[in-house]
Amino acid sequence: MAINLNLELTDLCNIRCRMCGQAEHPKVHRLNPNSFMSWETWKHSVDSLAEVDDEIDLCPHWLGEPCLHPEFDRFIRYAFDSNEDNRLFRHFKLHTNGTLLNEQRIDALLDCANRKDMADDTFRFVHFSVDAFTPQMYENIKKYDLGHTVYKNIVRLLERRTEKDLRWPYVTVAFIVMPENQHEALWFQSYWRRVFEQLDLDYEEVYDWPQRLADTMYFRRLHQEDQAAADQLHREVLDRLDILPLDAPGAFIEESF
Amino acid sequence: MSAGEDEPRRPCAGLWNTPMVYVNGEVTTCCLDQHLENSLGNINEQPFTAIWHGPTNHAWRVAHAEDRYQDSGPFCARCNWRSAGAMPHDKVLSYLERTGEKKAAASYRKRWKLKE
Ligand code: SF4
Ligand code: SF4
Numbered sequence: 001m002a003i004n005l006n007l008e009l010t011d012l013c014n015i016r017c018r019m020c021g022q023a024e025h026p027k028v029h030r031l032n033p034n035s036f037m038s039w040e041t042w043k044h045s046v047d048s049l050a051e052v053d054d055e056i057d058l059c060p061h062w063l064g065e066p067c068l069h070p071e072f073d074r075f076i077r078y079a080f081d082s083n084e085d086n087r088l089f090r091h092f093k094l095h096t097n098g099t100l101l102n103e104q105r106i107d108a109l110l111d112c113a114n115r116k117d118m119a120d121d122t123f124r125f126v127h128f129s130v131d132a133f134t135p136q137m138y139e140n141i142k143k144y145d146l147g148h149t150v151y152k153n154i155v156r157l158l159e160r161r162t163e164k165d166l167r168w169p170y171v172t173v174a175f176i177v178m179p180e181n182q183h184e185a186l187w188f189q190s191y192w193r194r195v196f197e198q199l200d201l202d203y204e205e206v207y208d209w210p211q212r213l214a215d216t217m218y219f220r221r222l223h224q225e226d227q228a229a230a231d232q233l234h235r236e237v238l239d240r241l242d243i244l245p246l247d248a249p250g251a252f253i254e255e256s257f
Numbered sequence: 258m259s260a261g262e263d264e265p266r267r268p269c270a271g272l273w274n275t276p277m278v279y280v281n282g283e284v285t286t287c288c289l290d291q292h293l294e295n296s297l298g299n300i301n302e303q304p305f306t307a308i309w310h311g312p313t314n315h316a317w318r319v320a321h322a323e324d325r326y327q328d329s330g331p332f333c334a335r336c337n338w339r340s341a342g343a344m345p346h347d348k349v350l351s352y353l354e355r356t357g358e359k360k361a362a363a364s365y366r367k368r369w370k371l372k373e
């Protein structure tokens with residue numbers, strides 16, 4: 001069984017999603033005076049993977065937004081530069097809210113993901129938490145008017161990957177189904193279908209973490225105290241999107257983290 | 258699959274599969290432990306394997322296998338364990354056997370009615 005190792009670059013976030021525990025605190029959710037991982041800690045962590053027998057799936061994130069780290073690019077570059085023949089990690093996945101990508105960062109990520117000195121499927125996914133279609137809903141859910149930026153950045157990554165004729169990484173656009181945003185799920189689906197189809201990309205629409213290597217729309221269920229209500233809404237929305245019939249037999253596969 | 262509410266608790270896969278390294282290098286068992294109650298050590302002081310496969314986490318894994326959750330990580334004792342998922346029976350057993358925990362393996366087989 002692979003080990004899913006998360007290295008937390010920062011526990012700060014630049015937005016405040018209403019469904020995120022991180023958002024409950026004005027600045028930091030914990031008591032650490034330094035909210036950015038130091039270069040030494042990153043290097044120690046990454047280097048010490050050489051002695052691990054288990055297969056490692058690495059994710060540079062826990063609670064905050066990893067791209068907020070002032071040395072994000074240097075850290076990621078170091079991990080990939082040190083991973084010849086996958087000696088440190090077998091897979092890599094980036095989780096981000098997508099607000100902090102730019103042209104240069106997109107190219108750097110594409111470079112890391114398409115290196116020839118490790119297995120080609122090392123950097124498989126960038127997972128974007130999006131959760132809204134209209135900019136107004138984005139701001140409602142996340143408190144910042146960055147919906148346009150996020151959409152532009154994700155599309156740019158897909159375009160750039162296509163222009164350069166590269167395969168990796170695949171993109172997951174995620175939409176957590178909530179009472180507030182549920183009426184935008186269909187718009188979200190139509191929009192991303194159009195993007196994927198215009199770029200001639202093979203894509204999936206799923207209700208659990210992507211299993212297949214493809215660009216993916218992920219309609220995710222909300223975790224909350226009244227789980228039955230969240231699950232019911234999730235199923236209704238999936239039915240509307242024609243992803244899973246309401247009366248589908250069988251339980252959901254539990255999400256892993 | 259999601260575990261049913263009334264299903265007896267099983268060893269948590271988190272202790273084997275989901276190390277989280279906090280900003281300052283402290284390692285804990287899973288993403289639920291946001292305040293590091295299950296801290297196992299700091300990566301600046303020991304290599305990752307020494308922490309993750311070290312004596313503390315080993316003792317917690319055995320405690321889970323022996324149904325002694327109160328003796329494992331302080332956060333495990335009161336966690337809604339279903340969110341991390343159960344470690345498959347064969348993986349628990351192979352771990353116990355590999356680490357020489359014969360007694361724990363035998364009692365695990367007995368409790369879950371598993372064959373040799
Ligand atoms: S982007 Fe992620 S870390 Fe930031 S508030 Fe939203 S869910 Fe939380
Ligand atoms: S039982 Fe709970 S606290 Fe312990 S490792 Fe599993 S998910 Fe984490």
